[in-house]
Amino acid sequence: xxxxxxxxxxxxxxxxxxxxxxxxxxxxxxxxxxxxxxxxxxxxxxxxxxxxxxxxxxxxxxxxxxxxxxxxxxxxxxxxxxxxxxxxxxxxxxxxxxxxxxxxxxxxxxxxxxxxxxxxxxxxxxxxxxxxxxxxxxxxxxxxxxxxxxxxxxxxxxxxxxxxxxxxxxxxxxxxxxxxxxxxxxxxxxxxxxxxxxxx
Numbered sequence: 001x002x003x004x005x006x007x008x009x010x011x012x013x014x015x016x017x018x019x020x021x022x023x024x025x026x027x028x029x030x031x032x033x034x035x036x037x038x039x040x041x042x043x044x045x046x047x048x049x050x051x052x053x054x055x056x057x058x059x060x061x062x063x064x065x066x067x068x069x070x071x072x073x074x075x076x077x078x079x080x081x082x083x084x085x086x087x088x089x090x091x092x093x094x095x096x097x098x099x100x101x102x103x104x105x106x107x108x109x110x111x112x113x114x115x116x117x118x119x120x121x122x123x124x125x126x127x128x129x130x131x132x133x134x135x136x137x138x139x140x141x142x143x144x145x146x147x148x149x150x151x152x153x154x155x156x157x158x159x160x161x162x163x164x165x166x167x168x169x170x171x172x173x174x175x176x177x178x179x180x181x182x183x184x185x186x187x188x189x190x191x192x193x194x195x196x197x198x199x200x
Contacts, residue, residue: 034058057119064094095121119144
C-alpha cells in the first residue's frame with residue numbers, strides 16, 4: 001500500500017469532522033449511518049474491503065452538504081425549487097470531493113476508494129428509478145448505495161429534523177421501509193436493515 005492509500009482513511013475522518021463542524025446534526029447523523037451501515041454489511045457477510053468502503057461511505061454520505069448554503073440546510077419549512085436544486089446536488093458534490101483524493105502523479109486511480117464515491121453518489125437513488133441524481137434503478141445502483149438508501153432514511157425518520165415536526169418511532173420507520181420494499185428500496189436488503197435496527 002502506497003502513501004496515498006494510507007492517507008485515505010485519515011482524509012475520510014477529516015472530511016467527517018468537517019461535516020460535523022459545518023452542521024453538528026448532519027455530522028452526528030452521518031456517524032450513525034456509518035455505524036448502522038457497517039452492521040448491515042456484517043449481517044450480509046460482506047468482505048472486509050466492502051465493509052470498510054461501506055463504513056466510510058456512510059460516514060461521508062452527506063459530505064456534499066458542505067456545498068449547500070447554511071440557510072438552506074437550516075430552513076425550517078418546505079424548500080422552494082431553488083433550494084431543492086441546491087440540496088439535490090449534494091450526492092454528486094460529495095462523490096467528487098472523495099474522488100479528488102484519488103489523484104496520483106501517474107493519473108486518476110481510486111481503486112477500492114471508488115466504492116466509497118459511488119456509494120455516496122447513489123444514496124438518494126431509489127430501487128424503482130425515482131431517485132436522484134441519475135435516476136438509476138435496481139442493480140444499476142451500487143450495493144453500497146442501496147444499503148445507504150435504507151439506513152439513511154431509517155435514521156432520518158427517527159431523529160428530529162427542522163423541516164418536520166413528527167419524529168417517527170423505530171417501528172414506524174421500519175414499517176415504512178417494509179411498505180416500500182421493492183419500490184423505493186431493494187427488497188433483498190430490507191430484512192437485514194430491520195434485523196440490525198431491532199437489535200440496536
